[in-house]
Every structure is written in C-alpha cells, then in structure tokens.
Amino acid sequence: MTRTPVSASHVPPAEAPLSATQSAWQSPWVRAWIALIVVVLAVNILMVTLAVVTSPGLVVDDYYERGRAMEESIRSRAAANKDHMLEADIPPDLRAGQPKNLRFFVVDKVGQPVTPDAVRLFAYRPSDAGQDFSLPMLVEAPGRYGAEVSFPLPGLWDMLIEVTEGEASYRLDKRLYVNP
Structure with missing residues (x-):
C-alpha cells in the first residue's frame, strides 16, 4: 500500500479575516435587531398619534x-x-x-x-x-x-x-x- 502525498491544494484554506469591504450591515443578526427597533418605534409613534388625534371625551372641566x-x-x-x-x-x-x-x-x-x-x-x-x-x-x-x-x-x-x-x-x- 502506497501513500499518496497530500498536496497543499487539498487542504481547506483557513478562513480569511474580514476585509475592510465587508461591514456589520451584511450580518442578518444586525439587520434583525435594527428591524426590531424600527418596528417598536413605529408602533410607539402610531400610539402617540392616535392618543393625541382621537379625544375620548373623558376629561371634564370641573x-x-x-x-x-x-x-x-x-x-x-x-x-x-x-x-x-x-x-x-x-x-x-x-x-x-x-x-x-x-x-x-x-x-x-x-x-x-x-x-x-x-x-x-x-x-x-x-x-x-x-x-x-x-x-x-x-x-x-x-x-x-x-x-x-x-x-x-x-x-x-x-x-x-x-x-x-x-x-x-x-x-x-x-x-x-x-x-x-
């Protein structure tokens, strides 16, 4: 039984470090957190707007x-x-x-x-x-x-x-x- 030498081309390359062209915005986790914050802010703005625009008539002068x-x-x-x-x-x-x-x-x-x-x-x-x-x-x-x-x-x-x-x-x- 003879062994064939393993060449360097068959060894999986080590993961290269992030280059300057890749940013955190490409990560799905960052995008999900930003989307969650945007949704929470939009709902809060909607609730405040509805509270100001619609008057329930519950406040009395006296x-x-x-x-x-x-x-x-x-x-x-x-x-x-x-x-x-x-x-x-x-x-x-x-x-x-x-x-x-x-x-x-x-x-x-x-x-x-x-x-x-x-x-x-x-x-x-x-x-x-x-x-x-x-x-x-x-x-x-x-x-x-x-x-x-x-x-x-x-x-x-x-x-x-x-x-x-x-x-x-x-x-x-x-x-x-x-x-x-």
Missing part, C-alpha cells in the same frame, strides 16, 4: 367639583342606607334608540313610602360626554317614580338617580349596558 360630588354621593348613600332604601327597577333588555320605562323606589327604614321633593335621573356615557342627559322622574305612586328613557347609543352608561328631600340629597348609581 373635575374637582365632580370628585367632591362623588364623595358626597358615597356619604349620602351611606346615610341613605340608614334612613332610606333606594332601589331601581331597570329592564335587562335595554336597546339603543328604544324607549323603556325605568322605575325607582324610595322607602324608609320601616318600609313606608317616602315622598321626596324631587327625583332626577342622570345618564352619563363614559366615552362621550356629549351624549350625557338628565330627566325628571315622575311620581307614579307614593315612593315609586318612573321615567321613559331612550339611550341614544349602545354600550356602557353610568346612571345616577338623585333624590332631593329638603337640604338632603340621596343618590343611587348603577352601570348599565345598552345593547345595539
């Missing part, structure tokens, strides 16, 4: 007074729970644009009907303050009040019923979902 009114509502509800029982009868199938009768009941702690000075219903749309409205609730019987309500848009609504009795006012609030 935010401090509204906060104080909410605090008063919580206190009056606690006081009303001791002296009065407030309950709303809301139909479960509320639909946008269709009038429905909402009823409200006020009784004292022993169950006798209460006749307050005024009962008013307020409807607030959290996403669009321009759609907010209020209605007086009319006396149907002692301690029972009603109003025919038609919500203009589907979605979530905050309903507040305010009972005024002399200097005192009591409130009942509920969150409603109005079907399309």
Whole structure:
C-alpha cells in the first residue's frame, strides 16, 4: 500500500479575516435587531398619534367639583342606607334608540313610602360626554317614580338617580349596558 502525498491544494484554506469591504450591515443578526427597533418605534409613534388625534371625551372641566360630588354621593348613600332604601327597577333588555320605562323606589327604614321633593335621573356615557342627559322622574305612586328613557347609543352608561328631600340629597348609581 502506497501513500499518496497530500498536496497543499487539498487542504481547506483557513478562513480569511474580514476585509475592510465587508461591514456589520451584511450580518442578518444586525439587520434583525435594527428591524426590531424600527418596528417598536413605529408602533410607539402610531400610539402617540392616535392618543393625541382621537379625544375620548373623558376629561371634564370641573373635575374637582365632580370628585367632591362623588364623595358626597358615597356619604349620602351611606346615610341613605340608614334612613332610606333606594332601589331601581331597570329592564335587562335595554336597546339603543328604544324607549323603556325605568322605575325607582324610595322607602324608609320601616318600609313606608317616602315622598321626596324631587327625583332626577342622570345618564352619563363614559366615552362621550356629549351624549350625557338628565330627566325628571315622575311620581307614579307614593315612593315609586318612573321615567321613559331612550339611550341614544349602545354600550356602557353610568346612571345616577338623585333624590332631593329638603337640604338632603340621596343618590343611587348603577352601570348599565345598552345593547345595539
């Protein structure tokens, strides 16, 4: 058995060092990282633009007074729970644009009907303050009040019923979902 000499041409060449003409931009890893950064920046710019251009209508001019009114509502509800029982009868199938009768009941702690000075219903749309409205609730019987309500848009609504009795006012609030 004879051996053939191995020539230098059969030996794989050692990898040559990067020359000055090759740059890091040719690496797929560098390109992937740059593409990821560009995508993240583009999404952030899009979100900031949408936040500035579309106004959700959630900011109110009298935010401090509204906060104080909410605090008063919580206190009056606690006081009303001791002296009065407030309950709303809301139909479960509320639909946008269709009038429905909402009823409200006020009784004292022993169950006798209460006749307050005024009962008013307020409807607030959290996403669009321009759609907010209020209605007086009319006396149907002692301690029972009603109003025919038609919500203009589907979605979530905050309903507040305010009972005024002399200097005192009591409130009942509920969150409603109005079907399309």
